[in-house]
Amino acid sequence: MLMSIGQQGLWLAHQLDPESPAYNVVLAVRIRDRVRTDALQEAVTELVARHELLRSRFVAAEGGPVRETDPPEKARLEVREVPGADEAELFRQARQAADKPFRLGDEGAFRTVLLRRAADDAVLVTATHHIVSDATSAWLLVRDLLAGYGRIVAGQPSAAAPATPGWDEQVLAEREFTTSPRGVRAAAYWRHSRAGLVAAALPTDRPRPPRRTLNGATHELALPAGTGRRLTRAAAARGLTPFAWLLGTFQAALRRSGAGDAFLIGCPVTTRFSPGTREAIGYYVNALPIAARFGPGDTLLDAVEGAQRRLREGMAHARYPVELLDGAERRGPLFRISCTLVAADRLPVPGLYEGPVVAGGLRVELCDVPQQEGQLDLTVEVLQSASGFKALMRYNTDLFDEDTMVRLSGTWHRLIEASLDLPDTPTADVPLVGQDDLAALLALGAGPA
The missing domain is CATH 3.30.559.30 (Nonribosomal peptide synthetase, condensation domain)
Structure with missing residues (x-):
């Protein structure tokens, strides 16, 4: 599968320093409600089914890097129980989850971690490598994830149709333009x-x-x-x-x-x-x-x-x-x-940057x-x-x-x-x-x- 010119440059940067979190794109939210982890896992699966780059791996090959995709079910929500953590410790663990290096060839470029301090107090950390996302994407990801969670909890039908155009079409359009x-x-x-x-x-x-x-x-x-x-x-x-x-x-x-x-x-x-x-x-x-x-x-x-x-x-x-x-x-x-x-x-989750909002039936606020x-x-x-x-x-x-x-x-x-x-x-x-x-x-x- 295809990679854009920008992705190829990011892949090279990752090869030069694979342990660096410099290209990790992160959006974390504090959740002040009870979270059903089974529903959140299902929402993660729906999310990566819709957005193929979130289930892509980037593998070194003889002619250069290539992109491969995994089944949506491979994407897993990681739940960490952190009872008794104070605010400083909770923030430290959120940053640690955000900064963990990606193994682009083996594990891909997307992770979700739920740090649960109490039944109704948690931090949801979403992290991607820049090779599959940008600033807008980070907000779209959280919007779609929480919306999917809300639908699943409410028993409503899935909305996981693949996003169009697909990434290969985007890369082909880039190549066509550069030679036009x-x-x-x-x-x-x-x-x-x-x-x-x-x-x-x-x-x-x-x-x-x-x-x-x-x-x-x-x-x-x-x-x-x-x-x-x-x-x-x-x-x-x-x-x-x-x-x-x-x-x-x-x-x-x-x-x-x-x-x-x-x-x-x-x-x-x-x-x-x-x-x-x-x-x-x-x-x-x-x-x-x-x-x-x-x-x-x-x-x-x-x-x-x-x-x-x-x-x-x-x-x-x-x-x-x-x-x-x-x-x-x-x-x-x-x-x-x-x-x-x-x-x-203009961000896809209105109001979240300024203060608490309700999304997917959950009270959430930005964790910067x-x-x-x-x-x-x-x-x-x-x-x-x-x-x-x-x-x-x-x-x-x-x-x-x-x-x-x-x-x-x-x-x-x-x-x-x-x-x-x-x-x-x-x-x-x-x-x-x-x-x-x-x-x-x-x-x-x-x-x-």
Whole structure:
């Protein structure tokens, strides 16, 4: 069975470090009701019957990796009894279940673990390898799993018809596009837009290891609610998206933090272009190489408008897997830094991101388990919700200290505020230290008179 270009790259990354959880995609929920484990197991079976990638294994073969599928009944719910566990221990075990490495060739790329502390208190951890899912898929998975559970408990008929189109059809469509006239034009666009640029890289706290590592941690930047409201209004007034505003200021923050005046970062975007794919679990992602080019007098507004323009142009060519571009053209890794947006109000389980909901007859709430840390030098996931904007900055701990991420997030925050106050300020002229902080720093260097 077939694998997409992106899946082949993820398979290779897994071979280089099979013990790393960097590509584990996780969604865990706290359940505040009694759970019938027999019904939940049946719901797992229905789920993998509907979504074939969840019962796929990825096996090394002479000509490269191949995908094989198992019967739905092979997917098992693991139940762990953890009576007496306090909140910290319950969270630790949830993270442990999430971080367990996948054996893609033997066990596949999907697991469900129910950590049951009491009859009416449990955490359901769903984990996939990125090779079979994306951010949307993680939410679709939990939605379908809980909905299936609710139907089974209620004695209603199964809704486990296979999702269409199947994954082979998706891969064939990708291959057809890349060789079509539109695909050739898309490849030419990416070559032109990336000409002379290399992947953005920040100065590291330690020398880069000779072999790529996937060890990571997360630093969080939460914008004040007032800043988020101002940003949304300012973007709308200029016909821009909030993400373009955040992306442009993030590129400016990278520039001010030592990435140089011209570079590329990756922006993962969905490839769910047909109606059927919007309800399917799979790796529906391509990464757009978004260029940043700063001149001496370029303003914050220039950066924001440039980000919007390049995003719009890139989306017109998003079907093309840029991994196909010749390695010699790339002059190094495709990306070292990426930035993407997740809109909470568009997620498949309405309300779950913000607070408790009822799904499948169960009271559930989000259990925010850290994940996907260390994939690149830095991956930034911007979460947009009713409460505002939050950025999860997942960084490689072999390269960066937490203090470096704190400084970078502070620089980004300061540039966001400056872009809202005085958008025509040149990016190079924005002070990165507040007046009170500057006075304190100067006082440190002032000796006795």
